[in-house]
Amino acid sequence: MDNEEFRKHAHQLVDWMADYFEEVEDYPVKPDVHPGDILEQLAETAPEQGEAFDALFEDFKKIILPGMTHWQSPNFMGYFPANNSYPSVLAEMLTATLGAQCMSWLTSPAATELEERAMTWMRKLIALPDSFTGVIQSTASTSTLCALLMARERATGFAINNKGFTGDENLTVYCSSETHSSIEKDIKIAGIGRDNLRLIAVDEHYALKAGALETALRNDLQAGYQPAAVVATLGTTGSTAMDPLKEIGDICSKYDVSLHVDAAYAGTALLLPEMRWMSEGMVHADSFVFNPHKWMFTNFDCSAFFVQDENLLVRTFEIMPEYLKTPEDQRVKNYRDWGIPLGRRFRALKLWFVLRSFGREGLQQKVRHHISLAQDLKKRISNHRDFKILAPVPLNTICFRFQPPHISDEQKLNELNKQLLDQIQESGKLFLTHTKLDGKYTIRMVIGSTNVQERHVEKAWGLLQQAAMKLING
Numbered sequence: 377m378d379n380e381e382f383r384k385h386a387h388q389l390v391d392w393m394a395d396y397f398e399e400v401e402d403y404p405v406k407p408d409v410h411p412g413d414i415l416e417q418l419a420e421t422a423p424e425q426g427e428a429f430d431a432l433f434e435d436f437k438k439i440i441l442p443g444m445t446h447w448q449s450p451n452f453m454g455y456f457p458a459n460n461s462y463p464s465v466l467a468e469m470l471t472a473t474l475g476a477q478c479m480s481w482l483t484s485p486a487a488t489e490l491e492e493r494a495m496t497w498m499r500k501l502i503a504l505p506d507s508f509t510g511v512i513q514s515t516a517s518t519s520t521l522c523a524l525l526m527a528r529e530r531a532t533g534f535a536i537n538n539k540g541f542t543g544d545e546n547l548t549v550y551c552s553s554e555t556h557s558s559i560e561k562d563i564k565i566a567g568i569g570r571d572n573l574r575l576i577a578v579d580e581h582y583a584l585k586a587g588a589l590e591t592a593l594r595n596d597l598q599a600g601y602q603p604a605a606v607v608a609t610l611g612t613t614g615s616t617a618m619d620p621l622k623e624i625g626d627i628c629s630k631y632d633v634s635l636h637v638d639a640a641y642a643g644t645a646l647l648l649p650e651m652r653w654m655s656e657g658m659v660h661a662d663s664f665v666f667n668p669h670k671w672m673f674t675n676f677d678c679s680a681f682f683v684q685d686e687n688l689l690v691r692t693f694e695i696m697p698e699y700l701k702t703p704e705d706q707r708v709k710n711y712r713d714w715g716i717p718l719g720r721r722f723r724a725l726k727l728w729f730v731l732r733s734f735g736r737e738g739l740q741q742k743v744r745h746h747i748s749l750a751q752d753l754k755k756r757i758s759n760h761r762d763f764k765i766l767a768p769v770p771l772n773t774i775c776f777r778f779q780p781p782h783i784s785d786e787q788k789l790n791e792l793n794k795q796l797l798d799q800i801q802e803s804g805k806l807f808l809t810h811t812k813l814d815g816k817y818t819i820r821m822v823i824g825s826t827n828v829q830e831r832h833v834e835k836a837w838g839l840l841q842q843a844a845m846k847l848i849n850g
């Protein structure tokens with residue numbers, strides 16, 4: 377492909393992209409494919425000779441697109457969103473074109489300095505204490521791994537980094553039983569071991585019980601363990617429960633244990649002054665993560681990771697081989713030392729485009745709109761005789777189940793709700809997911825797609841009621 381062809385195809389793709397955004401809500405949100413269907417259509421070996429772009433694009437439309445789940449559809453209300461927006465997509469086009477690898481200041485000074493500025497903007501927009509410094513990581517899983525590695529090194533005086541485990545460390549980490557699975561994965565990777573992750577009980581709202589945390593810490597200390605970190609969640613994955621940060625922070629200060637706050641999804645709500653009750657006590661946190669790539673209109677991947685002690689972070693990860701030394705090292709930030717990989721994508725550009733294009737007010741307006749749509753629907757679900765809300769709805773995630781009054785058997789209710797969700801998924805008209813709360817099969821509905829409107833919520837609620845009635849009436 378030469379430059380002229382590139383220009384022609386790029387224009388063609390931009391037209392396709394704009395059409396896609398216009399039409400995405402008409403696509404089946406979940407594809408009607410079975411495992412292996414796509415694989416079967418793909419050549420077993422790479423071509424010997426290069427192919428024309430038209431052939432690639434035709435196959436994209438014919439093979440790939442029908443096998444995609446449409447995360448940007450306003451009918452996508454499952455998991456947590458990974459929403460995007462026009463300015464973010466445009467920035468990704470530029471990022472791909474520049475193709476810069478932003479590991480050091482020298483390898484792209486503007487990328488480093490833009491990241492520093494965008495993260496300072498972000499810190500101010502979500503009203504984190506000034507003492508925090510931010511860096512962009514790929515995912516919340518990676519950000520939390522960084523936090524746990526920092527905590528591990530802090531607790532052992534950098535002994536693990538230097539000598540490795542001797543077997544006498546007895547490090548422990550604490551989080552609630554509702555904490556995201558990435559914490560367990562990170563604990564395994566950090567060498568702390570799953571057996572040393574203490575899952576603390578939750579209250580009736582699925583938030584960590586601070587009293588139980590303190591008891592666990594005390595018991596472990598008495599038994600000779602070394603508590604290294606607590607992970608508090610603002611907005612658990614199951615039901616967006618809020619762990620009591622202030623109480624947890626006080627306990628962490630009292631026992632001198634690192635505190636990491638995982639607000640991967642809910643952190644976006646801190647754009648709203650009325651939601652800042654969630655972050656009361658943040659001064660006690662050593663680190664904090666939230667993902668603009670979930671609910672803040674920024675393409676996956678973009679995870680905003682903030683730390684109180686920049687030196688601890690850099691000391692945990694720093695390496696300095698001869699081939700990476702640059703004349704400016706003493707005067708600049710080299711973000712390769714602020715996380716796990718050496719190579720780094722230019723992620724700050726899309727965040728900067730999003731922040732400038734929406735502005736604080738534009739972001740607040742969208743987030744408020746999503747929350748208000750969810751709060752309205754929550755009221756309607758709670759007023760319906762046959763449905764029941766199963767957890768508080770502090771934001772825009774509604775946990776509920778179909779519970780007709782004549783069915784009280786828990787197993788039957790679980791089966792019924794699983795069938796209901798299966799029917800919804802199969803329809804291709806709406807995408808929802810589930811969790812279990814207190815053993816109850818729970819349907820989750822998250823209203824956070826960039827362009828979701830009242831009519832989409834209306835349609836979703838209509839579909840749910842219809843499918844539920846069909847299930848019991850046959």
Ligand code: PLP
Pocket residue numbers: 456514515516517518556558609611612613638639640641667679
């Ligand atoms: N933490 C919480 C609370 C989450 O809900 C999720 C994902 O949904 C994660 C962490 C992991 O996010 P990521 O995919 O960015 O690693």
